[in-house]
Amino acid sequence: MVQKNSKPPSAAKPLAAKAPAAPKRRGRPRAYEPDVALGKALDLFRRDGFAATSLDDLSAATGMNRPSLYGAFGDKRALYIKSYQRYRDEARAAMVDIFGAEAPLRQRLERIYKIALDIYLSGDSGPRGCFTVMTAASEAVSDPDIRAMVLEGLVGLDKAFAFCFRVAKERGELPGDADATALAHLASATIHTIAIRARARVPRKDLEAIVKGAMDVMCAAAAPPK
Amino acid sequence: MVQKNSKPPSAAKPLAAKAPAAPKRRGRPRAYEPDVALGKALDLFRRDGFAATSLDDLSAATGMNRPSLYGAFGDKRALYIKSYQRYRDEARAAMVDIFGAEAPLRQRLERIYKIALDIYLSGDSGPRGCFTVMTAASEAVSDPDIRAMVLEGLVGLDKAFAFCFRVAKERGELPGDADATALAHLASATIHTIAIRARARVPRKDLEAIVKGAMDVMCAAAAPPK
DNA sequence: ATTTTTTTGTACCATTTCGCATGAAATCCC
DNA sequence: GGGATTTCATGCGAAATGGTACAAAAAAAT
Numbered sequence: 001m002v003q004k005n006s007k008p009p010s011a012a013k014p015l016a017a018k019a020p021a022a023p024k025r026r027g028r029p030r031a032y033e034p035d036v037a038l039g040k041a042l043d044l045f046r047r048d049g050f051a052a053t054s055l056d057d058l059s060a061a062t063g064m065n066r067p068s069l070y071g072a073f074g075d076k077r078a079l080y081i082k083s084y085q086r087y088r089d090e091a092r093a094a095m096v097d098i099f100g101a102e103a104p105l106r107q108r109l110e111r112i113y114k115i116a117l118d119i120y121l122s123g124d125s126g127p128r129g130c131f132t133v134m135t136a137a138s139e140a141v142s143d144p145d146i147r148a149m150v151l152e153g154l155v156g157l158d159k160a161f162a163f164c165f166r167v168a169k170e171r172g173e174l175p176g177d178a179d180a181t182a183l184a185h186l187a188s189a190t191i192h193t194i195a196i197r198a199r200a201r202v203p204r205k206d207l208e209a210i211v212k213g214a215m216d217v218m219c220a221a222a223a224p225p226k
Numbered sequence: 227m228v229q230k231n232s233k234p235p236s237a238a239k240p241l242a243a244k245a246p247a248a249p250k251r252r253g254r255p256r257a258y259e260p261d262v263a264l265g266k267a268l269d270l271f272r273r274d275g276f277a278a279t280s281l282d283d284l285s286a287a288t289g290m291n292r293p294s295l296y297g298a299f300g301d302k303r304a305l306y307i308k309s310y311q312r313y314r315d316e317a318r319a320a321m322v323d324i325f326g327a328e329a330p331l332r333q334r335l336e337r338i339y340k341i342a343l344d345i346y347l348s349g350d351s352g353p354r355g356c357f358t359v360m361t362a363a364s365e366a367v368s369d370p371d372i373r374a375m376v377l378e379g380l381v382g383l384d385k386a387f388a389f390c391f392r393v394a395k396e397r398g399e400l401p402g403d404a405d406a407t408a409l410a411h412l413a414s415a416t417i418h419t420i421a422i423r424a425r426a427r428v429p430r431k432d433l434e435a436i437v438k439g440a441m442d443v444m445c446a447a448a449a450p451p452k
Numbered sequence: 453a454t455t456t457t458t459t460t461g462t463a464c465c466a467t468t469t470c471g472c473a474t475g476a477a478a479t480c481c482c
Numbered sequence: 483g484g485g486a487t488t489t490c491a492t493g494c495g496a497a498a499t500g501g502t503a504c505a506a507a508a509a510a511a512t
Contacts (some may be wrong), residue, residue, distance in 0.1 A: 027488020028478040051278035052365040055470060065491060070471070129363065136425045137355060137363035139274040150426045182439025186412060189419035189440070193411065196418055199362045200376045213408025214415070217443065253458020254508040281500060291461060293502075302500070 034072055037062040041073075042083040046128045050080050050140045081146065087131040088153055091119060099160045105168035106219050109187070113211045116191055120198040121207075130195035154188070161187040174219075183218050190214040260298055263288040267299075268309040272354045276306050276366045307372065313357040314379055317345060325386045331394035332445050335413065339437045342417055346424040347433075356421035380414070387413040400445075409444050416440040 040061040044053050055076060059066050073079040098111045121127045132153040140146045161184035168174045174183075194207045266287040270279045281302060285292050299305040324337045347353045358379040366372045387410035394400045400409075420433045 024480075025488075026480055026486080028480095028490070030489060047368075048365040049275065049277060049363070051275060054468075056468080066470085067472075067492095068490065071489080076470075126368065133359075133422055134363045136422045137275070137360045139278040141425050142273075142352065147426055151428070154423060154426060154428075179439055179442065182436075182443055185419065185436045185439055186415070186443060189412070189415035189436075192419045192422055193415035196359055196362045197380060199367050200373055200380060202377070202380075210408075210411045210415075213405055213411055216405065217408055217412060220446075250510075251458075252456080252510050254460070256459060280498075282498080292500085293462095294460065296501070297459080 030068070030072075032062065032064050032068065032072075037064055037069075037072070038079075038082060038086055041079055042087055042131070043123070043128070045080055045083050046087075046131050046134060047123065047125060049134060049138050050076075051138070077143070080140065081149070084131060084135060084146070084149055088149070092156070094119070095160070099164060104171075105164065105173045106215060108164055109215050109218070112187075113190070113194075113215070116194065117198075117204060117207055117211070120195050121204055127198040127201060129199040130191070133192055133195045134199075157188050157191060158184050161185075186214065186218055256294070256298075258288065258290050258294065258298075263290055263295075263298070264305075264308060264312055267305055268313055268357075269349070269354070271306055271309050272313070272357050272360060273349065273351060275360060275364045276302075277364070303369070306366065307375070310357060310361060310372070310375060314375070318382070320345070321386070325390060330397075331390065331399045332441060334390055335441050335444070338413075339416070339420075339441070342420065343424075343430060343433055343437070346421050347430055353424040353427060355425040356417070359418055359421045360425075383414050383417060384410050387411075412440065412444055 040063075041058050044057055044061050048057070053076075055066055055069065058064075058076075058079065059069060062069065064072065069079070073082055094115050095112055098108055098115070101108055101111075103111075116130075120129050132150055135141060135146060136150045136154075141150060158181075162180050164187075165174065165178065165180035165183045169176060169178055169180060174180075190211060194210060197207060197210070266289075267284050270283055270287050273279075274283070281292055281295065284302075284305065285295060288295065290298065295305070299308055320341050321338055324334055324341070327334055327337075329337070342356075346355050358376055361367060361372060362376045362380075367376060384407075388406050390413075391400065391404065391406035391409045395402060395404055395406060400406075416437060420436060423433060423436070
């Protein structure tokens with residue numbers, strides 16, 4: 001029941017850093033690091049989904065006993081939501097720089113998909129896929145709050161890609177009549193398809209081939225076939 | 227505990243129709259129609275996934291009590307697999323004619339996506355998405371047999387689309403240097419993305435717009451921009 | 453009518469699940 | 483040190499879960 005792997009989560013609260021070192025809390029010190037515990041919970045939820053992940057599993061994985069879990073995160077649903085928020089924050093953080101970068105379109109796409117593959121294929125017990133896709137496909141999507149988060153994640157990705165393609169058009173990397181929105185949806189669809197295939201244990205090499213083919217088509221308008 | 231909605235499943239065993247009417251079984255007649263029961267089970271699994279669907283739910287939905295369920299289909303996992311097989315059979319049957327049709331590429335794609343949307347958006351309690359995607363995203367994918375089925379479903383769709391695009395190339399609807407495999411993966415990806423978005427309750431109109439944009443891009447090579 | 457065969461319906465079992473109550477433990481403040 | 487405060491750890495309990503035993507029921511075969 002002791003937390004191993006207490007790697008500092010790199011940035012618990014990057015902004016408005018109150019209490020940077022030791023806030024000197026009053027009672028018994030907690031035996032867990034909320035951030036790493038949430039990470040473990042996220043890992044479990046990603047692997048097994050909401051319903052198939054029990055509090056016992058979560059307790060074992062986080063090193064927290066059930067009452068501590070409950071006190072720290074609330075009930076299972078709340079923990080799931082917090083896990084999902086953390087996932088989105090991390091994924092967004094990993095991609096936001098690239099989406100806003102100055103590099104040419106093709107290069108940005110390559111970087112985005114590389115990160116996506118890294119995220120989807122990591123995991124000790126098999127590839128983990130995309131949590132947004134997992135959640136959308138699970139029964140959790142019947143929960144309006146969770147569904148709203150899924151929708152937000154989906155359109156957020158669409159918008160980021162659309163921004164990319166719009167910038168590329170302005171730079172002349174794509175012809176003026178290219179449909180940035182349609183290309184963005186295709187780019188998102190490629191994200192989704194590799195997330196799904198990763199879960200089915202399609203090897204990375206194959207996924208990379210799919211990504212490459214998709215990029216070729218999406219960037220094709222840049223170099224008209226004739 | 228009585229099965230309503232005993233609509234004839236249109237074709238229980240279309241081929242090799244043994245015992246067409248009354249095989250005169252020997253014991254007490256069963257109070258359920260295996261085909262409609264399996265359909266109900268499929269509906270439940272599609273809505274809630276494997277883990278969140280209990281035998282009580284299945285029993286209530288099928289009108290069969292638990293021992294009958296067990297006797298007819300085996301345990302929960304076996305029932306899930308049978309449900310998935312049925313789904314795949316139906317989806318394949320709905321699409322196979324179109325994939326092999328003589329119509330021009332664009333028209334065939336339109337028809338395929340129309341059917342996909344019909345499948346994914348139907349359901350009394352919300353859109354149901356694609357069972358293959360659902361299964362891939364669920365914990366059921368850790369089961370090797372189920373994973374193999376998922377993989378088969380994914381590559382089956384890829385191949386069907388690839389065939390479409392290859393035929394289109396031969397007919398001159400696409401330039402000779404078009405990458406049929408890459409286009410097929412994009413076509414599958416479009417299927418996947420609308421399945422996911424349907425679960426998030428994106429309205430049909432929006433999904434149709436996504437499909438249209440994707441088709442425009444995929445068929446773009448047919449009419450080179452210049 | 454009796455037997456045989458198949459299915460139904462009820463009830464049950466062992467296990468798991470989620471959530472919480474309760475008391476012990478560890479730390480800070482005085 | 484004593485009290486206050488926060489957390490840990492054990493474990494309970496009610497409900498749900500997957501699966502099954504067993505007898506009654508319904509039909510055909512004899």
